[in-house]
Amino acid sequence: MITRPEISKRKKGTSLVEVIIAVGVLAVAVPLVFATMAESGEAGLSAQAETRSSWIVPACMEELQSAMKGRSLHLPAMIPSKDFPSAGGLVSLAFSGEGAIAGKVAQAEYDRGVREIEGRPVKYIASMSGTLPEKAGKEAPECLDVVITIEYPAAAPAVKRQKLEFHTRLP
Secondary structure (H helix, E strand, O other): OOOOOOOOHHHOOOOHHHHHHHHHHHHHHHHHHHHHHHHHHHHHHHHHHHHHHHHHHHHHHHHHHHHHOOOOOOOOOOOOOOOEOOOOOOOEEEEOOOOOEEEEOOHHHHHHOOOEEOOEEOOEEEEEEEEOOOOOOOOOOOOEEEEEEEEEOOOOOHHHOEEEEEEEEEO
């Protein structure tokens, strides 16, 4: 029969070295877990914005075309084939989480961020600009190069928002 030697009282617990190693592992692992969770949240917001962009960009184009004809519900009348916004101006619309237009965004709201317009929640801001390109030839139709920038989250100040840019042309 084999008998084990008796464990002395000194060796029954954990040593200080083992405790320090365990705390060190936790000190590295916990921040990594929280950083991963934060990054996955940002990736989710980005994916939502990219999905909604397929509704937001066409809605912006429709509003711009209506504004060129003087019939827009949200934007002021614009002159066809003329650069916009004018100096110091802003052309932007607020959109809900579902991609529906909530209203026009004023410069002050754009800068500080906006949560709702007229009682409708706002999740995205679409800012628009258009420039007339250099003449390619006499037969080329005059089209504006339009840049639509979707910014999110709308409640954040302008400098802290994530941005998606879309380039298109408007006759």
